Amino acid sequence: xxxxxxxxxxxxxxxxxxxxxxxxxxxxxxxxxxxxxxxxxxxxxxxxxxxxxxxxxxxxxxxxxxxxxxxxxxxxxxxxxxxxxxxxxxxxxxxxxxxxxxxxxxxxxxxxxxxxxxxxxxxxxxxxxxxxxxxxxxxxxxxxxxxxxxxxxxxxxxxxxxxxxxxxxxxxxxxxxxxxxxxxxxxxxxxxxxxxxxxxxxxxxxxxxxxxxxxxxxxxxxxxxxxxxxxxxxxxxxxxxxxxxxx
Amino acid sequence: xxxxxxxxxxxxxxxxxxxxxxxxxxxxxxxxxxxxxxxxxxxxxxxxxxxxxxxxxxxxxxxxxxxxxxxxxxxxxxxxxxxxxxxxxxxxxxxxxxxxxxxxxxxxxxxxxxxxxxxxxxxxxxxxxxxxxxxxxxxxxxxxxxxxxxxxxxxxxxxxxxxxxxxxxxxxxxxxxxxxxxxxxxxxxxxxxxxxxxxxxxxxxxxxxxxxxxxxxxxxxxxxxxxxxxxxxxxxxxxxxxxxxxx
Numbered sequence: 001x002x003x004x005x006x007x008x009x010x011x012x013x014x015x016x017x018x019x020x021x022x023x024x025x026x027x028x029x030x031x032x033x034x035x036x037x038x039x040x041x042x043x044x045x046x047x048x049x050x051x052x053x054x055x056x057x058x059x060x061x062x063x064x065x066x067x068x069x070x071x072x073x074x075x076x077x078x079x080x081x082x083x084x085x086x087x088x089x090x091x092x093x094x095x096x097x098x099x100x101x102x103x104x105x106x107x108x109x110x111x112x113x114x115x116x117x118x119x120x121x122x123x124x125x126x127x128x129x130x131x132x133x134x135x136x137x138x139x140x141x142x143x144x145x146x147x148x149x150x151x152x153x154x155x156x157x158x159x160x161x162x163x164x165x166x167x168x169x170x171x172x173x174x175x176x177x178x179x180x181x182x183x184x185x186x187x188x189x190x191x192x193x194x195x196x197x198x199x200x201x202x203x204x205x206x207x208x209x210x211x212x213x214x215x216x217x218x219x220x221x222x223x224x225x226x227x228x229x230x231x232x233x234x235x236x237x238x239x240x241x242x243x244x245x246x247x
Numbered sequence: 248x249x250x251x252x253x254x255x256x257x258x259x260x261x262x263x264x265x266x267x268x269x270x271x272x273x274x275x276x277x278x279x280x281x282x283x284x285x286x287x288x289x290x291x292x293x294x295x296x297x298x299x300x301x302x303x304x305x306x307x308x309x310x311x312x313x314x315x316x317x318x319x320x321x322x323x324x325x326x327x328x329x330x331x332x333x334x335x336x337x338x339x340x341x342x343x344x345x346x347x348x349x350x351x352x353x354x355x356x357x358x359x360x361x362x363x364x365x366x367x368x369x370x371x372x373x374x375x376x377x378x379x380x381x382x383x384x385x386x387x388x389x390x391x392x393x394x395x396x397x398x399x400x401x402x403x404x405x406x407x408x409x410x411x412x413x414x415x416x417x418x419x420x421x422x423x424x425x426x427x428x429x430x431x432x433x434x435x436x437x438x439x440x441x442x443x444x445x446x447x448x449x450x451x452x453x454x455x456x457x458x459x460x461x462x463x464x465x466x467x468x469x470x471x472x473x474x475x476x477x478x479x480x481x482x483x484x485x486x487x488x489x490x491x492x493x494x
Contacts, residue, residue, distance in 0.1 A: 015452055017287045018418070019278025020465065024269075026292070031266025040264045042299070043292035045273070048450070052289070075431045076451040077438030107431070115434025133455075152455050171265070184322045184354070187362025191324030203295070204323040205262055208380070208399050218267065 003222060005038045005168035008060040011045040012053055012071040012081050013149060025070040025154055032158060037167035038066065048072065053084035061088070061144050066165065068158075071149030073138060075115040082139070085146055086123035096122035099137050106135040130160045169222040174231045178204070178215035179242045189237045190217065197230035199223060250469060252285045252415035255307040258292040259300055259318040259328050260396060272317040272401055279405060284414035285313065295319065300331035308335070308391050313412065315405075318396030320385060322362040329386070332393055333370035343369035346384050353382040377407045416469040421478045425451070425462035426489045436484045437464070444477035446470060 009029050015021040023045060030040040041064055046052040053072075061067045072081030086093035099120035100112075107116055119136040122128065129138035129145065131153055138147040138157045147157040178186065183204050194202045200221040207214050217234055221227040256276050262268040270292060277287040288311055293299040300319070308314045319328030333340035346367035347359075354363055366383040369375065376385035376392065378400055385394045385404045394404040425433065430451050441449045447468040454461050464481055468474040 011290075014448060014450055014467070015465065016274070017277055017290065018281050018420075018467065019274055019276075019287070020420075021452065022271075022274045027263070027266055027269045029266075030264055034265050040266070041294060043258075043264065043290075045290035047288060048448075074451070074453060075434040077434070077441045078450050111431070113431065113435060115438070116431035118434070119431075150453055150455055173265075173267075184358070184360065184363035184366075187322040187324070187365070188360060191362070194324045201261060201295075203261055203325050204321070205268065206321060206397055208397055218262065220261070220265065 003169045005066070005166050006041050006064040007033055007038050007066040007068060008042040008044070008064045009040060010053075010056050010060055010067060010069045011043070011149075012048065012069060013045075014047045014078070016045050016071075017047050024151055025149065028151065028155065029068055029070070029158065032162070033068075034171055036162060036165065037170035038165060039168065039171065048078045048080060050080055050084050050087065053081065054088045057085060057088040057144065061142065065143060067144045069144065069146050070154050073119065073136070073146060073148055075118050075136075079118065081146060082121050082123060085126075085139075085141060085144060089123060089125075089141060089144075091141075092124045093121055094124070095120045096128070098122075098128055102128070102131075102135045102137055129157050132156050132160075171220050171222055172224060172227055173218055173220045174227060176217045176219070176231070176234055176238060178217055178238055180212065180214065181238065181241055181245060182213050183215060185245050186237060186241045189241065190234070193230065193233050193237060196233065197226065199226045200230040202230065202234065250416045252313070252413050253288045253311040254280055254285050254313040254315060255289040255291070255311045256287060257300075257303050257307055257314060257316045258290070258396075259295065259316060260292075261294045261325070263292050263318075264294050271398055272396065275398065275402065276315055276317075276405065279409070280315075281418055283409060283412065284417035285412060286415065286418065295325045295327060297327055297331050297334065300328065301335045304332060304335040304391060308389060312390060314391045316391065316393050317401050320366065320383070320393060320395055322365050322383075326365065328393060329368050329370060332373075332386075332388060332391060336370060336372075336388060336391075338388075339371045340368055341371070342367045343375070345369075345375055349375070349378075349382045349384055376404050379403050379407075418467050418469055419471060419474055420465055420467045421474055423464045423466070423478070423481055423485060425464055425485055427459065427461065428485065428488055428492060429460050430462060432492050433484060433488045436488065437481070440477065440480050440484060443480065444473065446473045447477040449477065449481065 126141035
């Protein structure tokens with residue numbers, strides 16, 4: 001098991017870029033992958049433009065261990081992800097008998113029209129990704145996993161894919177409450193601790209609540225001992241700062 | 248006024264990539280820009296890594312008319328956006344007297360420590376972006392607008408910036424309910440209409456509700472007449488499909 005297994009998420013769809021649909025998929029995938037030891041390093045959203053999708057697929061699949069895409073594999077003309085993936089890999093794409101068989105589990109043969117047949121178009125060399133919800137499959141080619149955009153279906157597909165992923169050492173984390181202190185009060189000390197504990201990623205996350213900052217410090221690391229040591233130091237810093245701040 | 252003014256959004260922060268924090272900023276900005284005639288073409292999320300931030304800034308600012316960034320301009324060590332922007336533009340960065348003055352509107356001089364002074368570090372040549380909430384400013388350099396990550400503050404900054412943006416022809420849209428029809432039932436006809444109305448972007452957006460698809464068709468265009476003509480055709484297609492589907 002290698003320590004770091006990396007991933008990117010590519011969300012495909014005009015509806016996200018117009019702000020009409022809020023993308024919940026990338027956050028879901030990032031959280032899910034973190035739990036199983038796969039580190040999401042980048043998320044991109046592009047529209048339904050083949051050139052843009054192809055360029056993003058090639059940039060991200062070369063840079064990271066896995067690329068997960070969501071959206072654009074339905075039966076309508078704006079569903080062009082499968083063709084873009086085939087183009088990115090330089091492989092042919094055609095109707096896949098395995099996918100047709102899956103569609104026929106849900107669709108009567110007389111209803112399997114040209115639109116629905118689009119959902120059986122799979123790039124050559126890809127494995128299918130099961131869709132227990134509505135049958136039309138996703139697929140997995142090289143290090144690219146192509147999933148639906150409908151959240152409920154995407155989530156089911158990810159559950160099916162997860163056991164087959166190479167996993168790294170899972171990230172462990174600790175969250176400390178900043179006692180209502182503003183970042184400026186502990187920022188300098190926290191920077192010094194970040195330098196002292198280079199294997200631990202230390203982040204300060206401000207949030208406004210009723211006009212006041214309610215901040216949290218999050219420590220993330222793959223080694224429990226290093227995490228505990230940094231956590232002890234940060235807790236001491238925050239207590240000391242709180243005392244000083246209230247003098 | 249040019250027809251198309253384009254933008255990208257770059258969200259910066261490890262907390263989004265770990266799934267700990269759900270990014271609401273990019274969707275907010277995309278929706279906001281759509282309303283004022285600026286088309287968001289791409290969204291990216293990268294972590295708190297200088298090289299990654301610099302590369303993303305340069306890729307996106309060269310490709311689009313505007314780049315909006317959120318996150319990484321606070322007082323802690325993981326706030327490295329301002330330095331990354333300076334590096335991307337190849338300019339110096341230092342404490343900006345205008346920014347110090349703003350900070351002193353809220354912070355007592357004796358509390359203006361090194362951490363808080365970090366928030367006054369501004370790349371040379373940048374204009375400040377006002378922060379009416381907590382004073383620490385964002386900034387605008389070239390075509391890049393750098394904003395805070397805390398949503399409430401980012402939104403106030405965007406309100407301040409919006410009147411100064413070049414705007415294109417606003418996109419207008421029409422949404423049609425698909426009468427509970429599955430995409431496969433109207434997909435072929437919709438594809439033909441997309442070809443018949445090339446200036447109109449026609450998208451079909453499936454959503455699952457209580458185990459049934461509740462789909463919508465969204466038509467988007469910058470010309471009202473073209474939109475109305477396409478809308479009429481799509482409405483007729485959906486009615487005809489619904490009738491046939493229920494035979």
